Amino acid sequence: MRIGVIFPHAAVGADRGAIRAYAQAVEGLGYAHLRAADHVLGADRDVHPGWTRPYDVDTVIHEPFVLFGHLAALTDLELVTAVIILPQRQTALVAKQAAQVDLLTGGRFRLGIGAGWNAVEFEALGKDFANRGRRYDEQIGLLRRYWTERSITHRGEFEQVTGAGIAPPPIQRPIPLWFGAGSAPAYRRVGRLGDGWFPLLQPGPELDEARAIVDKAAVDAGRDPATIGLETTISWTGSPDAVAGQVRAWREAGATHVAVNTTQPGITTVDQHIDALTLAAGALELAPARGARAA
Template structure:
């Protein structure tokens, strides 16, 4: 049985703004043996007064700025991987993302994994001065620029959306690069994962649909001359729905499809800090017993 790397999702909306609470949660996660911490990314929440029927996060939902949060987590943890799940890449300036990500990687001694996606909230794109309609195509060029800036002291790049003339970031990542995983399950995303991604963050249940999506990822990888089995897969399981038996079945389903990571989600359950930690402790023990069978 494949040993999955187990992670925990940072409870943005419930943990509050106290640094002590964030430190307590993060160090508890590390002490419990979780391999990684995943955090979501939203810069702005939409006000609902003039948006009847709005679905999704709003201005009332709290989100810590992801790179600054990870800078803090890098200081209060020692071994836990830090994962953006996902950074809405096309609504951000690419060179600035390269700089911020490299800094987190340096401060954490090489513990950053960058999960990226194109997002769904046009309100954020508008406020940040970015084009919502070209976000998928821009994301591909962005990843190319990120990798160039991480790998080389000086970069010259001319693309459709980027122009860099003999410039670079310093410091650069510890490993000379940072793993880039793509989140989502649209056809365009599956093609990007296969051609460009170090991994995939799917948002579907294991089963025939997921198996077919994975087949398309592998085909895209082979067409790009890549070994599809080098592409990681990370499933996300919510502890707010179903029984523990259902959740273990979900994990086993993804394990059979070749998943390398699984992340458990407690945020959104209305728990206190103590309750979040207690549930993560119980879950870690249950998953370990299940994996050792």
Template structure:
């Protein structure tokens, strides 16, 4: 089982020295991959006071939350690391132009010498889709065709493609990525997503709001869909997440037991601050709250070290 680290995008700041220290510490401590998530624009709640797009709740981020663009930031991180995998969890692919996304991903795969793993999702923020000029309502089905187009571009000198949303006639990207194709993982919990993963993806990002019983049920359904596609179940990875949030490193390490029982291939250790929990499904808060439990990047690096020590002590 591979262990990764979430880059706390909203709380990362603009100090390149701190960003470098965090990702290099993760690599030096032996973590297998970095995880970075994506949003392009946020909404102003003073203009949209009644907007509740996230499962009927207020949004989990606004324009006051800073997001670094993942592919650009990973271009920088690729230059200051050597071996650690660079994963996105997730790029909201349907709000991006498909061929350009394929080109950018290929470039990043080259810059990182084949260390890119792309996680895609369809998102929930209709305001973001509107701002980027993309259709929010057909995003799920369109994302499946996007994967077909990108994989074709990554693995062929020249392609022609005539789909519902994409028309390409005798074109190709150059240079091609090192990985052909770049691995694609998908996030989400609906059966439509699980079926899409079974047909098209290399792995599933398990939602953090599901408990062990729910996760087990979802994994069983996913494996059933994978078998229906004629693929071996072990060809589709499963990634979980562990957050500190008021727990000791030892207690966090104990959470690996659950993911081992579920057959996870990857588990991500998350160092976002405790108050982020107020934004997730099931939270009771109706307003966004600040973050204060990590004072600086050194605190997060210490958390990475303590968690890894606790994991190693289990062996």
């Protein structure tokens, strides 16, 4: 099992020195990867009465592709999006940006994608919120073609490409696509098309049911379910032993990756995040990275 961290957007704020200090500390502690969320825009609660989502216009979220281009020069961590909202973005541009990040990281990149929930973002980015699911499925296949073919021509329901391609190509051909998933249709999509998934569940009957849907869809598509990875989030609660216990439970449940989330009440600075991750690394018996770059 590979153990990583969740990037604390709010704690680093607009301080690029804090971004560097955090990422290099994480690598030095022995964590394997860094996972970052994506939201281009936040909704203004004054303009959208009754807004109940956790993100709004004042929530700090760095743009993942640009962030990862920066981090690629600072660390050797694997970098993971969780998740890029694919249907609100241009497919060709996502393919190009992802290929560039993969190249700069030396192939240490996973592209986590999702269909999205924020209609406010879709409107501002000029994309139709209502048909996002159908466009999402078409985009997945098109991304892989961009990463593996020199020149492509495509005539789809939503995408049109005539004899075009990206250069330079990524190192991983194709880049692994991991899916956010929280419903039966999404689980089936994971089984048919995904290299891995981020379930919004805990070990137990609901996870077993979701995995059964994934596995059946994989078999029906002629794929081996054992090749599909699973990454979950472990929440820091102040107890290193509790983190270690959660990791053990997920290892027994078949997770291939976990990421420790230290964004909790009372943890507001980069130093506090690093302190929590240091305690967790000790309980998890992570091996400090040799040759990690100093902050």
